[in-house]
Amino acid sequence: MQKQRLLLFLILTLVLGAIAIITQLPPRLGLDLKGGSQLTIQALPNEENEVIDAFSLNSLKTVLEKRVNNLGAAEPVIQTVGEDKILVQLPGVNDPTEAERVLGGTAKLEFREQKRDTDAQLQVELQIRSQTELQLELLRQSPTTAEQQAEIARLTESLQNSNQALLELFASVDLTGASLIDARPQPLPNGNNWEVAIVFDSEGGDKFAQLTKEIAGTGRTLGIFLDDVLLSAPRVGPEYAATGISGGRAVISGNFNLDSANDLAVQIKGGALPFPVEVVENRTVGATLGQDSIRRSIYAGLAGLIGVLIFMVAYYRLPGLIADVSLIVYTLLTLASFSLVNVTLTLPGIAGFILSIGMAVDANVLIFERTREELRKGKTLYKSVESGFYRAFSSILDSNVTTLIACFALFWLGSGLVKGFALTLAIGVLVSMFTAVTCSRTLLLFVVLGMPKVRQNPKLFCPNLTVSPKS
Amino acid sequence: MKISVIKYQKLWWAISAMAIALSLAAMFLSWQQINAPLRPGLDFIGGTRLQLELNCELENNCPQPIELATVREILTSQELADSSVQRVDNFGISIRSKNINVEQRSRLISALEESIGTFDPQKTQIDTVGPTIGKELFRSGTLALIVSFLGIIAYVSIRFQLDYAIFAIIALFHDVFITAGVFAILGLVIGLEVDSLFLVALLTIIGFSVNDTVVIYDRIREIAKDQPELDIREVVDLGVNQTLGRSINTTITTLLPLVTIYIFGGETLKYFALALIIGFICGSYSSIFIASTLLAWWRNSRSNQLAVE
Numbered sequence: 001m002q003k004q005r006l007l008l009f010l011i012l013t014l015v016l017g018a019i020a021i022i023t024q025l026p027p028r029l030g031l032d033l034k035g036g037s038q039l040t041i042q043a044l045p046n047e048e049n050e051v052i053d054a055f056s057l058n059s060l061k062t063v064l065e066k067r068v069n070n071l072g073a074a075e076p077v078i079q080t081v082g083e084d085k086i087l088v089q090l091p092g093v094n095d096p097t098e099a100e101r102v103l104g105g106t107a108k109l110e111f112r113e114q115k116r117d118t119d120a121q122l123q124v125e126l127q128i129r130s131q132t133e134l135q136l137e138l139l140r141q142s143p144t145t146a147e148q149q150a151e152i153a154r155l156t157e158s159l160q161n162s163n164q165a166l167l168e169l170f171a172s173v174d175l176t177g178a179s180l181i182d183a184r185p186q187p188l189p190n191g192n193n194w195e196v197a198i199v200f201d202s203e204g205g206d207k208f209a210q211l212t213k214e215i216a217g218t219g220r221t222l223g224i225f226l227d228d229v230l231l232s233a234p235r236v237g238p239e240y241a242a243t244g245i246s247g248g249r250a251v252i253s254g255n256f257n258l259d260s261a262n263d264l265a266v267q268i269k270g271g272a273l274p275f276p277v278e279v280v281e282n283r284t285v286g287a288t289l290g291q292d293s294i295r296r297s298i299y300a301g302l303a304g305l306i307g308v309l310i311f312m313v314a315y316y317r318l319p320g321l322i323a324d325v326s327l328i329v330y331t332l333l334t335l336a337s338f339s340l341v342n343v344t345l346t347l348p349g350i351a352g353f354i355l356s357i358g359m360a361v362d363a364n365v366l367i368f369e370r371t372r373e374e375l376r377k378g379k380t381l382y383k384s385v386e387s388g389f390y391r392a393f394s395s396i397l398d399s400n401v402t403t404l405i406a407c408f409a410l411f412w413l414g415s416g417l418v419k420g421f422a423l424t425l426a427i428g429v430l431v432s433m434f435t436a437v438t439c440s441r442t443l444l445l446f447v448v449l450g451m452p453k454v455r456q457n458p459k460l461f462c463p464n465l466t467v468s469p470k471s
Numbered sequence: 472m473k474i475s476v477i478k479y480q481k482l483w484w485a486i487s488a489m490a491i492a493l494s495l496a497a498m499f500l501s502w503q504q505i506n507a508p509l510r511p512g513l514d515f516i517g518g519t520r521l522q523l524e525l526n527c528e529l530e531n532n533c534p535q536p537i538e539l540a541t542v543r544e545i546l547t548s549q550e551l552a553d554s555s556v557q558r559v560d561n562f563g564i565s566i567r568s569k570n571i572n573v574e575q576r577s578r579l580i581s582a583l584e585e586s587i588g589t590f591d592p593q594k595t596q597i598d599t600v601g602p603t604i605g606k607e608l609f610r611s612g613t614l615a616l617i618v619s620f621l622g623i624i625a626y627v628s629i630r631f632q633l634d635y636a637i638f639a640i641i642a643l644f645h646d647v648f649i650t651a652g653v654f655a656i657l658g659l660v661i662g663l664e665v666d667s668l669f670l671v672a673l674l675t676i677i678g679f680s681v682n683d684t685v686v687i688y689d690r691i692r693e694i695a696k697d698q699p700e701l702d703i704r705e706v707v708d709l710g711v712n713q714t715l716g717r718s719i720n721t722t723i724t725t726l727l728p729l730v731t732i733y734i735f736g737g738e739t740l741k742y743f744a745l746a747l748i749i750g751f752i753c754g755s756y757s758s759i760f761i762a763s764t765l766l767a768w769w770r771n772s773r774s775n776q777l778a779v780e
Contacts, residue, residue, distance in 0.1 A: 035593070037597075040604065042601075042603075042604075095592070096595075096597055097573055097576065097577045097580075100573040101573055104573065278601070279572075279573070279599075280600075280601035280603065280604045281599060281600050281601060281604050282597055282598070282599040283597070283598050283599075284595065284596065284597040284598075285596050286591070286592060286593040286594045286595045286596060287593050288591070288593040288594050289522075289593070289594050289595075289596055292737070293737055293739070296735050296736055296737045297736060297737075297740070299731075299735045300728070300731045300732045300734075300735040300736045300740075301728070301731075303728075303731040303734075303735060304727055304728025304729075304730075304731040304732070305728070307727035307728070307731065308724050308727050308728065311720075311723060311724060311727065312724070315720065347739055347740060348668060348671060348740075348743070351732060351736075351740055351743060351744070354728045354729075354731075354732060355675065355725070355728065355729070355747070357728055358724050358725035358726070358727065358728045358729070359679075359682075359725060361721070361724040361725075362682075362717075362721045362724070362725070365717050365720045365721050365724065366686065366717055366721075369714075369716050369717045369720075373713070391693075394689055395685070395686045395689045395690075398626075398630055398685045398686075398689060399681075399682035399683070399685050399686055400682070401626060402623050402626060402627070402678055402681040402682050402685060403678035403679070403682055405619055405622040405623055405626060405678070406619040406622075406623070406674050406675065406677055406678035407678070408619075408622070409615045409616075409618040409619035409622060409674070410615050410619070410671065410674050412615070412618070413611050413612075413614045413615035413618060414611060414612065414615050414671075415607075415608050415611055415612075415667065417667055417668070417671075418611075418612065418615070418667060418670070418671050421671050422671075425675070
């Protein structure tokens with residue numbers, strides 16, 4: 001009895017904890033539920049580059065990150081998938097066409113020459129841009145209300161204006177990423193500082209020499225632009241005034257550490273990406289449509305749950321009622337686990353959850369059927385309940401393990417949509433095993449041991465009980 | 472309730488054989504018509520699906536239900552004549568076309584808006600899947616199917632014996648096959664396409680089917696151990712009968728939520744739920760009537776050396 005009290009207390013704590021988690025940290029919703037665009041962008045190999053290596057893919061990712069920032073989406077997700085793809089999630093984007101256009105184009109790197117007498121302006125514009133970027137950064141991190149959403153849109157626009165203004169301070173000299181062969185970070189011999197080395201092909205090398213000759217020692221800078229956005233504006237020392245930086249090789253130095261040097265190299269390299277990209281998948285769901293899906297799924301889930309609850313009480317009586325209690329505990333714990341494991345709930349994910357409700361009952365059904373059999377053999381209620389649990393356990397274990405094997409295969413090999421379903425179903429199965437063996441069992445034993453009236457009335461467990469020693 | 476599954480085993484086998492024959496016929500017919508046993512959806516062969524709805528809050532934007540003929544005309548003028556169009560309610564349309572890029576798509580949408588009215592971007596749904604992605608989705612899904620098969624065979628062989636595992640797998644093929652057969656028929660009759668959710672459904676059916684079979688096997692094994700004097704056919708009959716209540720109740724409690732998803736769950740989940748409903752019913756049937764009777768028949772046919780471990 002003491003043990004039962006302790007377990008009851010534990011379950012109660014878990015339930016309260018679960019409620020706290022669910023209210024504080026509601027499960028994340030997938031784009032198909034809250035609306036937004038999900039784009040898969042693939043790097044396409046061509047003749048010169050048949051293999052896309054990790055560095056190139058990373059460069060592409062950085063390029064896409066930059067572009068996404070111009071779209072003004074809150075909480076965008078950008079991740080590499082497999083060997084040649086990048087997944088971009090843009091919650092709440094209402095113009096997927098714009099997103100697809102911006103993200104699907106090949107990156108454009110250009111080296112430009114700063115126009116004369118624009119020094120002061122350049123400084124001012126750079127200042128404004130970095131402030132706007134900082135503000136945007138901060139806003140994007142926090143969950144967004146409609147007000148913040150509008151603020152993001154406003155800041156994004158002013159960022160675009162800044163970039164436009166910066167672009168106009170530089171003149172094109174027809175030197176693009178097409179002429180660039182490589183960009184890599186390299187350490188300086190003297191210590192902790194790093195620089196970025198860039199290499200041009202011969203034609204590009206000549207243009208670069210010409211460009212650097214023009215501006216060397218004048219205080220004007222060389223603008224490196226990616227998709228018309230200024231990445232870096234290094235000066236060229238007066239020692240190059242005679243010939244420019246010739247030979248097709250140059251280094252950009254400054255206050256770089258390994259990270260920032262790598263950052264710039266990746267961006268420059270990204271702009272020189274020798275392979276085209278293509279949007280190979282686009283799944284966009286309008287926000288209203290997503291909400292409609294949520295509402296329908298919640299209705300379906302509730303209706304299913306209520307149906308199961310009613311069935312259990314009608315068929316199994318008192319134990320059915322206890323199964324219902326543990327089913328509700330199960331629902332709470334599972335939802336809390338979703339929040340803890342940070343599952344993104346998608347439509348198939350919700351289906352997996354609803355399905356697991358039905359399957360969660362199976363463990364209880366197995367136990368109760370066993371208990372009834374034991375009662376029919378003439379055992380006492382307490383013994384029947386105990387051996388019901390004991391004997392049903394191997395069935396529960398085997399049947400759930402096979403489901404888990406299927407879940408594992410789905411999660412391991414399936415695509416995004418399928419993964420979500422597998423994960424929610426697997427969590428459901430695991431939690432259901434836990435609630436069946438702790439919650440249902442404890443409650444049942446508590447009722448049987450703690451309430452003498454129940455103990456003397458096995459009919460509560462099995463209507464029409466007739467004892468036959470051997471079936 | 473008491474049933475003897477062994478007594479009428481030929482009847483159960485005949486029913487299943489007929490269902491499988493029907494499924495095969497449907498898949499064959501489907502192969503003749505569309506070169507695939509089941510009508511593959513967007514997810515597997517690529518393509519574009521556009522769902523658009525008029526914004527009826529704008530004045531004069533929804534004067535009358537959308538005319539499909541107008542939509543088809545526009546599609547033809549955009550060289551998308553072989554697309555299919557459906558009306559969703561009165562003021563929405565769903566267009567399924569070959570894979571079109573972003574320029575073609577925006578051209579199409581603006582052409583539609585010009586002659587029909589302004590669409591509500593909040594209710595727009597776009598699905599575009601490139602052909603290579605489709606192949607990958609299909610490959611990864613099929614691979615997942617095979618891996619879970621092998622995993623289940625291995626687990627059941629270890630927990631029981633190899634012949635148990637083989638009959639469980641036969642029952643499982645039976646369920647998957649009939650579910651696929653029903654969808655082949657639906658593909659032929661109402662043009663229903665299978666997508667990656669269908670693969671998910673098949674995998675879930677596998678899990679459930681084995682789950683069900685294992686519970687019965689577990690009981691058969693237990694009875695055989697407790698009463699070694701019994702003939703395997705009696706053991707199977709007893710095992711099935713003792714677990715019958717559980718089988719029926721679990722099927723009911725699992726089907727309840729599925730039926731609610733089918734009714735309330737919306738277009739995407741509707742056929743997912745249907746696949747599961749068919750598969751789970753087959754799963755219960757095959758566990759009770761096929762997996763167990765086959766096991767009895769197999770062990771009995773080797774009866775002289777029968778040893779129940």
